[in-house]
Amino acid sequence: xxxxxxxxxxxxxxxxxxxxxxxxxxxxxxxxxxxxxxxxxxxxxxxxxxxxxxxxxxxxxxxxxxxxxxxxxxxxxxxxxxxxxxxxxxxxxxxxxxxxxxxxxxxxxxxxxxxxxxxxxxxxxxxxxxxxxxxxxxxxxxxxxxxxxxxxxxxxxxxxxxxxxxxxxxxxxxxxxxxxxxx
Numbered sequence: 001x002x003x004x005x006x007x008x009x010x011x012x013x014x015x016x017x018x019x020x021x022x023x024x025x026x027x028x029x030x031x032x033x034x035x036x037x038x039x040x041x042x043x044x045x046x047x048x049x050x051x052x053x054x055x056x057x058x059x060x061x062x063x064x065x066x067x068x069x070x071x072x073x074x075x076x077x078x079x080x081x082x083x084x085x086x087x088x089x090x091x092x093x094x095x096x097x098x099x100x101x102x103x104x105x106x107x108x109x110x111x112x113x114x115x116x117x118x119x120x121x122x123x124x125x126x127x128x129x130x131x132x133x134x135x136x137x138x139x140x141x142x143x144x145x146x147x148x149x150x151x152x153x154x155x156x157x158x159x160x161x162x163x164x165x166x167x168x169x170x171x172x173x174x175x176x177x178x179x180x181x182x183x
Contacts, residue, residue, distance in 0.1 A: 003097065004097075005097050005100040005101050005104060006100075006104060007100040007101075007103055007104045007176060007177070008097070008100045010176075011033070011034075011100075011176070014175075015172070015175040015176065016028060016031050018175055019031050019032065019168075019171060019172060019175065022171060023168060023171070032129065032161050032162045032163035032164075032168050032169060032172045033161065033162050033172070034099065034100075034103070034159060034160075034161055034172070034173075034176065035095070035160045035161060035162055036093055036094060036095045036099060036160045037093075037094045037099050037102060037103060037157060037158065037159055037160070038091060038092070038093050038094075038157070038158040038160065039060060039063070039064055039091065039092045039094070039102075039155055039156070039157050039158075040071070040089060040090070040091035040092075040155065040156050040158070041056050041060060041089055041090050041091070041153060041154070041155040041156070042088060042089040043056050043087075043088060043089050043090065043153070044080075044088065050087070052150075053070050053087045053088075053089075053090065055149075055150060056068070056089070056090040056153070057069070057070060057090045059138055059144060059149070059153075060090050060091075060092050060155070061092070062143045062144065063138065063141045063143055063144065064092045064094060064098070064102055065098055065101065065102070066092050066094060066098055067092075068090045068091065068092045069090065069091060069092070070087040070089070070090055071087070071088060071089040071090060071091055072084075072085050072086065072087055072088070073085065073086050073087075073088045103176060103177075104177075105141075105142075106157070107176075107177040107178060107179070108177075109141075109142050110135075110140045110141045110142070111140070111179065113140040113142075114135075114137075114140050118181060119179045119180055119181035119182070120133055120178060120179060120180055120181065121180075121181055122170060122180045122181065125166035125169060125170065126166075127166060128164075129161045129162070129163030129164055129165060129166060129168060129169035130158060130159060130160050130161060130169065131158070131159040131161070131169060131170075131173060132156060132157070132158050132159075133156070133157045133158075133159070134154060134155075134156055134157075135154050135155050135156075135157060136154040137152050137153075137154060138152065138153055138154070138155060139152065159173060161173075
């Protein structure tokens with residue numbers, strides 16, 4: 001029998017039924033689902049020091065469990081001494097089991113380690129059912145050894161869903177365990 005993550009199993013057993021009841025979908029295929037999670041980090045100082053990109057890639061690979069890739073600049077910007085094709089960031093796109101495992105670790109172990117945490121803001125939706133979350137420190141993830149990092153950096157986490165509206169996407173992410181702030 002193949003491995004199925006805890007969150008994926010909970011989605012199939014509980015969340016599908018809860019969302020179908022809340023929005024009165026006629027078909028199970030109408031229920032929104034999480035399609036992918038994109039974790040990205042911009043490393044602006046990499047223009048001067050190329051090793052910073054390698055550190056960012058290694059940290060993101062450790063955090064997500066999947067090899068990160070460097071993102072390249074699309075055009076020249078003389079003010080920043082930036083040339084087209086230079087590495088300026090790192091990103092990972094998670095799908096399937098790794099996506100559910102990452103979300104489970106984010107909700108259960110990383111977000112509670114944020115200082116003065118009272119929930120995440122519900123203003124990060126884009127109008128099409130996707131949610132963006134900014135993390136200010138990578139040390140909230142237990143996989144990162146604080147003694148081996150050279151500088152504290154943040155990262156952006158984008159949750160791409162198949163939901164049509166922000167309300168459906170917020171319900172889906174709330175059911176999956178994301179702790180949104182109460183107004």
